[in-house]
Amino acid sequence: MKNQSALLLTLVMAFLRPVFAVEKIDSGSHIYKEVCSTCHDSGVGSAPKLGDQHAWKKLxxxxxxxxxxxxxxxxxxxxxxxxxxxxxxxxxxxxxNYMVNKSGGRWSSPDKSMREAINNEITNRKKKQ
Ligand code: HEC
Known part of the structure; x- marks a missing residue:
């Protein structure tokens, strides 16, 4: 029985791996559409719009x-x-990144040192709130 569940788990993992791999590559546009587009497509509340190079330039x-x-x-x-x-x-x-790269920027996924810098800035910013 134990072996059977281990086998089942292996099969499930093997099946899911490519799904997650695709998800990762596509996650920027996917998350944008799911979450950010609500406001950033049309500029709700003066949100800088997707593709609006002027609005994104300063940012x-x-x-x-x-x-x-x-x-x-x-x-x-x-x-x-x-x-x-x-x-x-x-x-x-x-x-x-997806939004910036559609709006005149050329950013790539943060590497390890940039992730650390982002996390530090998040901590600093939260302290000020
Ligand atoms: C409910 C509406 C809404 C959603 C959803 C939303 N935003 Fe925004 N966002 C805004 C508005 C409004 C502004 C402009 C804020 C201002 O300047 O007052 C903004 C500004 C920004 C800025 C500029 C911040 C700055 O420093 O001035 C970034 C970056 C940003 N959004 C990223 C995102 C991302 C990424 C997502 C999706 C994960 C997202 N937003 C989802 C409303 C939204």
Missing amino acids: ISEGQVIITAHGYVGVRAMPPRGGKEELTVEQFAEAL
Whole structure:
């Protein structure tokens, strides 16, 4: 019986692995559509719109660490994590990259040292709230 459940688990994992792999590559656009598009497609509450290079220019120039961290924590009319509490920093960063790269920027997934910098900025920012 024990062996059978182990086998079943192995099979389930083997089946799920490619699903997760695809999900990871596509997660930026996917999360954007699921969460961010509600406001950033049409510019609800003066949200900078997807593809609006003018609106994104200044934000992009502030840098990926700052903008990712501030959006994650929430800033003015932008709710923390776009209102989806369970988003991880990585997921939020992917969705933001997707939006920035459609709006005149050229960002890539944060590497380890950038993730640390983002996490530090998140901690600092939360202390000030
Ligand atoms: C409920 C509406 C709403 C949703 C959903 C939303 N945003 Fe926003 N966002 C806003 C608004 C409004 C602003 C403009 C805030 C301001 O300047 O007052 C904004 C601003 C931002 C900014 C700029 C922050 C800054 O430092 O000025 C970033 C980055 C951002 N959003 C990322 C995202 C991402 C990524 C998602 C999805 C995970 C998302 N938003 C989902 C409403 C939303």
